[in-house]
Amino acid sequence: MQIIEVNDKQTKKQFHKFPHLIYKGDSNWAAPIQGMVEDIFTPEKNKAFKNGKAIRWILVDDNKKLLGRIAAFINFNTSNTYEQATGSCGFFECADNQEAANLLFNTAANWNKENGMEAMDGPINFGENFVNWGLLVDGFMPQAYGMQYNPKYYEKLFRTFGFEVYFEQYSYHVDYTTPLSERFCKIAEWVAKKPGYSFKHFNFKEIDSFVENFCTVYDAAWSSHEHYKPLDPEDIHDFIINSKAILDEEMIWFAYHKDIPIGMFAMIPDINQILRKLDGKLNLWGIVRFLFYKKRKVITRTRILMMGIDANFQRSGIDSAIYWHQDKLMKKKPQYNEVELSWAGDFNPKVISLYESVGGKKAKTHYTMRYLFDRNKPFKRASIIE
Numbered sequence: 232m233q234i235i236e237v238n239d240k241q242t243k244k245q246f247h248k249f250p251h252l253i254y255k256g257d258s259n260w261a262a263p264i265q266g267m268v269e270d271i272f273t274p275e276k277n278k279a280f281k282n283g284k285a286i287r288w289i290l291v292d293d294n295k296k297l298l299g300r301i302a303a304f305i306n307f308n309t310s311n312t313y314e315q316a317t318g319s320c321g322f323f324e325c326a327d328n329q330e331a332a333n334l335l336f337n338t339a340a341n342w343n344k345e346n347g348m349e350a351m352d353g354p355i356n357f358g359e360n361f362v363n364w365g366l367l368v369d370g371f372m373p374q375a376y377g378m379q380y381n382p383k384y385y386e387k388l389f390r391t392f393g394f395e396v397y398f399e400q401y402s403y404h405v406d407y408t409t410p411l412s413e414r415f416c417k418i419a420e421w422v423a424k425k426p427g428y429s430f431k432h433f434n435f436k437e438i439d440s441f442v443e444n445f446c447t448v449y450d451a452a453w454s455s456h457e458h459y460k461p462l463d464p465e466d467i468h469d470f471i472i473n474s475k476a477i478l479d480e481e482m483i484w485f486a487y488h489k490d491i492p493i494g495m496f497a498m499i500p501d502i503n504q505i506l507r508k509l510d511g512k513l514n515l516w517g518i519v520r521f522l523f524y525k526k527r528k529v530i531t532r533t534r535i536l537m538m539g540i541d542a543n544f545q546r547s548g549i550d551s552a553i554y555w556h557q558d559k560l561m562k563k564k565p566q567y568n569e570v571e572l573s574w575a576g577d578f579n580p581k582v583i584s585l586y587e588s589v590g591g592k593k594a595k596t597h598y599t600m601r602y603l604f605d606r607n608k609p610f611k612r613a614s615i616i617e
Contacts, residue, residue: 232298232331234338237287243269245289247511249297250324253382259373260380261503262511268322271357272302278466279358282307286342287322290335299325299332303339304357305346313350314611315603318343320353321363324381325388332388336602344604351602352397353389354379359470361536365400365574365597372594375534375571376477376503378402379597386598394600398613401583402573403591411558415588419555422548429490430556433483435475442467444485444492451493451541476521477502481560482533486540486549493541496553498570501532528566535572538582550585578613 237246247265254260270276272285279285285304292298302322310316320339325332343351356363362377366385374380411419423430433441446462454461471478477499486494505524509517524530540550561567572591575582576599603610 232293232334233291234288234334235291237272237289237300242289245297246287246300249289249300251511252297253324253326254380258507259371261374261376261507262509264506264509264513265511266513271363277358278463278469279304279306283357284346285357288335288338290325290331298328299323299335301325301335301339302357303342303351305343305348306357310348315349315605315608316347317350317352317601318346318348319355319357320351321355321357323354323385325385327382327384327388329388329391333392336389336392336394340602340604349604351604353394353600353602354381355599361574365599367595367597370402370595373507374503374595375402375501375532375573376499376506377534377536378571378573378595389598389600392602393606394602395610396598396612397601398599399577400574400597400599401577401586401593402571402595402597403575403586404594405570405572405589405591407561407568407570409590411555411589415551416555418548419551423552423555427489428549428552429487430553431485431487432481432556432560433485434480435471438468438471441483441485442471445495447492448485448495448539448541451543452539452545454542474499482557484553484557486553488544493544494539494549494553496538496550496557497536498533498557499536500530500567501534501571502530504530504532531566532569532571533561533567535570538585545581551588554585554589576613579616581616 235242237243247268251262272287274280283304283306285302287302288300289297290299300322301320303318303320305318310318323335325335340351354366363379365379366389367379367381368386371383442464445467446464449462479500482498484496485492505521508524509520513521538550572586574597575586
């Protein structure tokens with residue numbers, strides 16, 4: 232077997248080709264858009280390269296047949312916020328062959344070691360955690376946009392190599408055809424109508440103001456948490472602009488107290504329901520087909536990407552009030568009959584409680600796994616957010 236760095240047109244083509252071999256005939260899989268994956272590994276397109284680095288490889292056998300692929304990356308903004316310096320690996324795909332998997336994992340681990348790391352998380356993304364994050368271990372069904380899908384045997388490959396579960400990620404589904412409970416609606420409406428509170432959904436005409444609001448809420452919600460790093464407004468602005476084709480302004484909400492932003496909620500249509508028809512190619516014909524299917528309203532599911540509440544208001548019911556506003560709006564969009572609430576880490580019981588309070592049923596479980604290079608060091612799971 233031979234490991235080959237992805238660094239030219241041919242190896243990039245093989246990197247994108249291999250998943251199609253793994254998932255051939257699997258109707259649950261939606262091929263990611265190749266251009267979007269390439270953007271992750273392009274310094275001009277991915278702001279994680281500001282203080283980070285990445286590399287990727289393919290694996291072939293002695294007859295040059297593809298056996299797997301993997302990427303390794305380090306975000307130096309966060310790598311040293313753990314007990315040990317921790318790098319990452321992701322975009323892992325492999326035949327059901329432990330020897331091949333071990334070679335891929337060891338290659339990624341050695342690169343991380345050479346760059347000063349003492350552990351490696353995977354499979355994760357080189358960027359935000361709401362896409363390409365986690366190993367699917369339960370709920371092998373069509374995944375929402377950005378959610379990881381993989382064969383069941385991948386868990387065995389990770390565990391046999393020595394990865395352990397750092398935290399679990401739960402995704403909940405809500406049936407939009409089933410009304411919210413009367414009690415929830417009464418409480419949420421009461422909170423929403425309290426003096427001093429106001430709510431507004433996003434619009435592109437005021438993008439700079441909303442980006443500022445987003446960063447304000449993020450800082451207020453997460454600044455006291457382990458591994459917190461402030462957001463770069465430019466990064467958020469670029470993400471919104473680059474995602475304009477898939478965003479719905481009315482699915483992104485902000486809550487205010489006396490005109491100060493205290494909460495935000497972001498949901499997107501599940502474009503995987505279209506991408507499954509495009510085979511990962513968004514050329515001119517692919518764009519035409521994408522817009523055609525979008526206009527035909529073939530998307531029936533949405534996915535909640537994130538929700539954040541200022542720490543000073545986290546017991547005020549604002550999260551319920553935001554969801555109540557969104558639920559009212561969705562009643563005017565009858566093509567949507569399901570929402571995925573993703574993902575809630577097992578370290579965040581508050582979010583899990585909220586998802587369950589709105590009728591969410593646990594549908595999928597992903598693992599974020601960690602491999603300690605010092606095999607004698609005691610393993611510690613992610614700490615619970617109190």
